[in-house]
Amino acid sequence: MQNVPDLEAWAIFTRVAETGSFAKAAAVLGISQPTASKAIARLEQRVGTMLLYRTTRQLSLTPTGEALREQALALLAHAELFESEASAHALEPQGLVRMNAPMSFGLKYLAPLLPIFFDRYPNVDIDLALSDQLVDIVSCGFDLAIRVADLGDSSLRARQLCSVRRPLVASPAYLDKHGRPTHPSELEGHTAFIYTNQSTPEYWRFHRTSTGEEYSAPVHGRIRTNNAEAFLPALLAGHGLALQPEFLVWDALQRGELEQVMCDWRIADINVNLITPPGMLRTARVTALIDFLVEHLAHAPWAMPAVEQETIHPAAAAYD
Known part of the structure; x- marks a missing residue:
């Protein structure tokens, strides 16, 4: 040579x-x-x-x-x-960014932002893969992913965008017919919609903020699914109640189509996280997209302030 x-x-x-x-x-x-x-x-x-x-x-x-x-x-x-x-x-931000996100969150909140991003960064392209399945972003070649979940320990880098409440909601018609529960023990007599992408979907663990009381309520339901958006038609039609991430039901709550119950009882909030592969260097195009998403999503009306900026975490199953 x-x-x-x-x-x-x-x-x-x-x-x-x-x-x-x-x-x-x-x-x-x-x-x-x-x-x-x-x-x-x-x-x-x-x-x-x-x-x-x-x-x-x-x-x-x-x-x-x-x-x-x-x-x-x-x-x-x-x-x-x-x-x-x-x-x-x-x-100069330019080139392709490969991004993974949960299906419903991606359709509802990411897709509407893309035209704004493209106007600001005309030389950056986005390959957006929407899926409710947990993927290995390193082996799959993704530059960036959104995870709506709590994250554990790993070498992946994570930046928390915000925290999100998960209120217990139902339509006013359902609540008028079946009553408005005030304690988790009353949920046994209600029809619940069960989100299956968690460790114990048939048990809802509540915390009473005023007294510190904990209560684990067994629930039974007619719908079980790994995509919480699938509950919305049945919720609006008055067929049951569900714990929903607030970003999915914010509009319906504001319009009065859904109503929150048991407001003094809460289950653990979830975090919206941006995760990237390990390593300290990022391309300008990935950094531009991260900063853009923080700008537009961290201050959404349903978003609670993030408690941390950037840590090392793994990918976890998305709540969608």
């Missing part, structure tokens, strides 16, 4: 020629004097001739060194220009 040019040694040579001293060149470059001296010796061995005359008092260029000095300076200038242009190119 053809030898790779020793660009580092040529850069050191130009500084030695410029300063007339190994010590001064080393100080300018932030290296040791022996390192500078060895680089010149290495370069002379490669070109097969001396580039510098060395005496105890001074250094001077040989005729060959003098002839190569200008070319070496031009080479260094081109290299510095290349790095400068490459850095500017890297800072």
